[in-house]
Structure formats: C-alpha cells, structure tokens
Amino acid sequence: MKKAEVLVLGAGIVGVSTALELQKRGIGTILIDRNTPGLGASFGNSGVIQREAVLPYAMPRNIITLLKTFAGQSTAARLHLPSMPAMLPFLIRYWWHSSKTRHHALATPYASLIERCIISYERAMEGTDARELLSPDGILSGFRSQRAFNAARREADLMAERFNLPLTHLEGTEAIRQVLPHIAPEFCAATQYYQSVIVSDPHALLMKLFKKFKKLGGQFVSADAMTLVQTGEGYTVSSDSGPLQGTHVVNALGAHAALLTAKFGLKLPMGLKRGYHIHFEPVPDAPLTATLADEANGYVLTPKAAGIRLTTGAEFASLTTPPSPIQIEQTEPIARKLHPLGRRVETTPWMGIRPCMPDMMPVIGEMPRQKNHWCAFGHGHQGLTLGPVTADIIADAIEGKSPKLALEPFAPGRF
Numbered sequence: 506m507k508k509a510e511v512l513v514l515g516a517g518i519v520g521v522s523t524a525l526e527l528q529k530r531g532i533g534t535i536l537i538d539r540n541t542p543g544l545g546a547s548f549g550n551s552g553v554i555q556r557e558a559v560l561p562y563a564m565p566r567n568i569i570t571l572l573k574t575f576a577g578q579s580t581a582a583r584l585h586l587p588s589m590p591a592m593l594p595f596l597i598r599y600w601w602h603s604s605k606t607r608h609h610a611l612a613t614p615y616a617s618l619i620e621r622c623i624i625s626y627e628r629a630m631e632g633t634d635a636r637e638l639l640s641p642d643g644i645l646s647g648f649r650s651q652r653a654f655n656a657a658r659r660e661a662d663l664m665a666e667r668f669n670l671p672l673t674h675l676e677g678t679e680a681i682r683q684v685l686p687h688i689a690p691e692f693c694a695a696t697q698y699y700q701s702v703i704v705s706d707p708h709a710l711l712m713k714l715f716k717k718f719k720k721l722g723g724q725f726v727s728a729d730a731m732t733l734v735q736t737g738e739g740y741t742v743s744s745d746s747g748p749l750q751g752t753h754v755v756n757a758l759g760a761h762a763a764l765l766t767a768k769f770g771l772k773l774p775m776g777l778k779r780g781y782h783i784h785f786e787p788v789p790d791a792p793l794t795a796t797l798a799d800e801a802n803g804y805v806l807t808p809k810a811a812g813i814r815l816t817t818g819a820e821f822a823s824l825t826t827p828p829s830p831i832q833i834e835q836t837e838p839i840a841r842k843l844h845p846l847g848r849r850v851e852t853t854p855w856m857g858i859r860p861c862m863p864d865m866m867p868v869i870g871e872m873p874r875q876k877n878h879w880c881a882f883g884h885g886h887q888g889l890t891l892g893p894v895t896a897d898i899i900a901d902a903i904e905g906k907s908p909k910l911a912l913e914p915f916a917p918g919r920f
Contacts (some may be wrong), residue, residue, distance in 0.1 A: 509533040512751035514730035516542035518711050519881050525718040526896035535724045535749055537742055543711035546857035546888055547761055549782045551805040551816045552707040553644060555890045556700035559616035559668045561865035562886050563603035580835045581803025585822035588799055592821055595776035598863030611865055614914035616668050618894050626735055627892035635713040644701040645684055645797040647692035654694040662697050673697045687791040691843050693897055703796050706810040707889055730758055749894035753877040760858040761884035769875055773920055778819035778859040781830045784812035786847030804836040812850045815840050823908035830854040861885040866914050869898055873918040880917040
C-alpha cells in the first residue's frame with residue numbers, strides 16, 4: 506500500500522499543477538491517471554494563457570446564429586444531434602446564463618481567477634526551463650464585418666476599463682498587416698490583446714511541471730480514478746501495485762469529473778465541448794507572426810513547435826461519441842484563404858474534450874458532505890490558463906488557509 510497526504514486524480518494541466526503545488530509545500534502527493542500525463546484536453550487547442558479572457562465563453566443568443574448552429578451551417582459551433590436529448594438541460598441553463606446582464610456579472614468572479622494566471626505560472630515554473638516555451642506575443646481577434654467589430658469593441662473597451670487590460674483596435678487591412686504582414690484582406694478590423702502568452706508546445710510545458718513534481722518527491726501511479734472509495738478518515742484508489750491511500754483527494758478529472766462526483770452523491774449539470782486541431786507546415790516566405798482568432802468562424806491560427814496549428818470552435822457531443830472533425834474540414838479552406846499555409850503535418854486531427862458548466866464558472870472547492878474531497882474541474886476553454894491558479898486555491902484550502910478570493914461562485918454545491 507502506498508500512502509500520501511493527498512491523492513490527485515487526473516494528470517491534465519489542472520491535476521499536474523495541483524500535485525506540483527502541494528508537493529512544493531511539503532504535502533506528500535500521489536498523482537493518479539490511467540494514461541501518460543497531459544494526453545487529454547491539455548494536449549491541444551490553441552495553447553494560449555489567456556490573461557485577457559475575463560469574460561467566459563457565452564452561448565450566442567442571436568436567433569440567426571442559433572438556427573445556423575442547429576442546421577450545421579456554423580463553423581464556430583456544431584451540435585452532435587444524437588447527443589442533444591442528454592445535453593438539453595445543460596444547453597438550456599447555458600443559454601439562460603448567457604444573457605448579456607448575467608454574462609457581464611460573471612466577469613467579476615471570473616476575472617478574479619484570470620488576473621492571477623501569469624503570476625501563478627511564474628511560480629509554478631520556478632526552477633525549470635519552461636519559460637523557453639512561452640512567448641508574450643498576445644493575440645489578435647479579427648472581424649469580417651464592421652457591425653460585429655463595433656459590438657465587440659464596445660464590450661472589449663468595457664472589460665479593458667474594468668480590469669485594466671491593455672489593447673489596441675486596428676481598423677483596415679494596412680493596420681492589421683503591421684502585425685500580420687502576410688494576411689489577406691479578409692478582416693475589416695481587429696483587436697490586439699497584449700497580455701496573452703503563447704505556448705509553443707502545451708504538452709511540453711505540462712511535462713516540465715510534471716518532472717518538477719517528480720523531482721520534489723511526488724509519486725505518479727497509473728490507476729483508474731473511478732475505483733475511488735472512502736475508507737475511514739481518508740480515500741483509497743485501487744491500482745495494479747496495490748491500494749493508494751490518502752487523507753485528501755482532489756478530483757481533477759476534467760471531462761470525466763462529473764462521473765466521479767455522481768458516485769459520491771453530487772450530480773452536476775456538466776456539458777462537454779469538443780475541440781480539434783491540426784498542424785500545417787509554415788510557408789517559408791510567409792511566416793505567421795502572431796496568433797489570430799477568426800471571430801466569425803470560431804477558429805484560431807497559432808504558431809507552434811509542430812507547425813501552424815489550426816484549432817476549431819466547439820462541438821457539443823457526449824463523452825462516448827466518436828470523433829467527427831467536420832469543423833476542421835470546414836475551416837481549413839477559410840483559413841488558407843486568410844493566411845498562407847503549407848501541407849498538413851498530421852493525417853488525423855487531434856480531439857480534446859472541454860468540461861463546461863452551464864454558468865461558465867469552474868468547480869473549485871470541497872464536495873458537499875464529503876470532508877477532504879476537493880473539486881478542481883469544469884474550466885471550459887481555460888483549463889490551460891487556470892491550471893496553476895486552481896492549484897493555489899486547492900493547496901491553500903487543504904492547508905486550512907483563508908482564501909485569497911471569494912470562492913462561493915465556484916463552489917461544487919452551488920447547483
């Protein structure tokens with residue numbers, strides 16, 4: 506039997522960050538996953554630490570946009586129709602929370618997490634060479650219509666004023682080409698955010714944090730987190746090498762987290778958004794010099810170690826639905842028209858699953874009626890951004906320290 510003070514379930518960026526933070530504080534930790542660390546949702550998508558993302562991703566409430574989505578005509582969002590009956594309760598609540606008034610009210614608690622992301626990463630990376638994977642180049646959001654830009658500009662300026670976010674609005678092709686010299690004249694305007702940090706290889710970043718965790722004495726064991734049971738004053742997970750026992754347990758299982766909470770009596774209305782990516786070889790005389798988001802079509806182009814990464818928007822589907830990278834096929838010709846891209850690097854697109862809550866807030870805190878059973882999941886599009894932030898909160902709670910921010914909006918029992 507292996508024993509530790511804490512068992513952390515799930516070796517994505519949230520789980521690895523949490524295990525590392527606990528081990529740094531001298532709290533013995535066993536990190537548990539069935540697979541190699543970092544092969545889930547943390548492996549892919551845009552790979553940006555989004556300091557500017559003080560507003561979580563809301564559901565569009567425009568009727569035309571919704572109809573296009575249900576008809577399969579939107580590249581930004583896709584619905585897997587056979588999954589819809591099971592997902593309908595989540596979607597209804599997501600729609601309700603996405604009203605402009607409610608959405609803007611969410612910015613205050615959400616920003617209290619986001620504003621800590623850079624400093625939390627700095628602390629997590631101390632003593633590693635992980636900084637070589639980061640570029641503080643920001644992100645460019647491009648708009649294809651003046652009307653869409655004007656609406657987004659008002660919201661961006663409001664958030665910039667509330668949360669002290671530096672940005673610049675670029676109007677016209679020539680202004681945009683100062684940042685992206687090889688872009689086609691598809692955008693009428695763009696907003697440049699300066700504080701976003703681009704990660705050239707998100708999996709490599711996670712592995713550097715994981716190696717630091719191991720160097721500090723942390724243990725990693727391959728096991729099935731769903732075997733978790735409460736035993737006396739602690740918790741036990743079964744593994745091939747024998748039982749793993751801890752006083753505390755942290756559920757950082759991402760898309761699978763709600764399956765475990767249900768086993769312990771807490772049913773959560775989690776929804777799943779799948780995302781895909783594929784890489785293209787750069788065109789030598791036309792490099793992509795910045796990360797850009799095509800707001801109308803929901804994809805991102807970003808330079809990565811493996812090539813230029815094209816990421817899709819959201820696909821709503823169940824946990825067991827086979828991959829269907831239709832959005833990659835839809836967006837590739839649009840992206841190629843916008844910026845030069847070489848041939849595909851991979852033959853098969855990667856897919857990851859984002860765990861999302863209907864109120865767009867992550868689930869961080871202690872399970873109701875389950876002492877020392879902690880939740881750290883539901884980060885939606887910002888798992889990479891908020892991994893170390895969440896780790897700080899969970900480690901403080903396990904040590905019995907007063908929280909540095911109000912945690913009620915993220916409480917597991919709020920549903």
